[in-house]
Amino acid sequence: MMLTDxxxxxxxxxxxxxxxxxxxxxxxxxxxxGAGQAFGDRADGQPLRHDGQIVGxxxxxxxxxxxxxxxSRPSANDYDALASAPSNxxxxxxxxxxxxxxxxxAVAATESVDESEVPPDAVTASGSGLDPxxxxxxxxxxxxxxxxxxxxxxxxxxxxxxxxTTGRALGFLGEPGVxxxxxxxxxELAAQE
Numbered sequence: 001m002m003l004t005d006x007x008x009x010x011x012x013x014x015x016x017x018x019x020x021x022x023x024x025x026x027x028x029x030x031x032x033x034g035a036g037q038a039f040g041d042r043a044d045g046q047p048l049r050h051d052g053q054i055v056g057x058x059x060x061x062x063x064x065x066x067x068x069x070x071x072s073r074p075s076a077n078d079y080d081a082l083a084s085a086p087s088n089x090x091x092x093x094x095x096x097x098x099x100x101x102x103x104x105x106a107v108a109a110t111e112s113v114d115e116s117e118v119p120p121d122a123v124t125a126s127g128s129g130l131d132p133x134x135x136x137x138x139x140x141x142x143x144x145x146x147x148x149x150x151x152x153x154x155x156x157x158x159x160x161x162x163x164x165t166t167g168r169a170l171g172f173l174g175e176p177g178v179x180x181x182x183x184x185x186x187x188e189l190a191a192q193e
Contacts, residue, residue: 050188057181058181059132061075066149067149085128136176
């Protein structure tokens with residue numbers, strides 16, 4: 001029995017479909033997943049655990065309120081990871097200018113400093129609205145308030161800031177930053193001692 005060209009081509013196409021389904025639909029995802037697991041928490045969003053519970057991600061900013069915590073920089077999307085985006089307001093937009101002025105006055109009042117001492121990252125959101133870092137200057141500005149609220153020595157709090165400050169990527173990219181979640185966890189542990 002001779003197979004027609006159409007039948008032969010159909011069988012060849014079916015074999016190719018099966019081979020590529022196995023390769024690209026099963027083998028490739030398994031290899032990528034396995035490679036990701038080789039890097040541990042990095043592939044899972046770098047969760048931060050405390051007492052066995054995940055308390056957040058090292059990669060996503062969170063809102064911290066109250067005198068006992070270091071405050072994150074503002075978020076244009078209320079720290080919603082699904083809505084990661086900037087405000088899209090230009091630097092000359094009156095609404096943005098008013099919002100920055102309100103934030104500057106609020107930070108200055110909270111930290112008991114002059115408005116001129118408030119760093120830019122305390123009043124402006126990042127491009128994603130989810131930046132987990134603040135500048136060392138903003139962290140130092142908050143140190144006295146956090147130390148007082150937690151009954152800690154201000155110098156000990158400043159040391160924790162220094163310990164949690166990361167340098168520039170590759171030694172020259174970006175700016176030094178302080179991961180707010182990691183620093184707040186260190187403050188909590190220090191306050192418990």
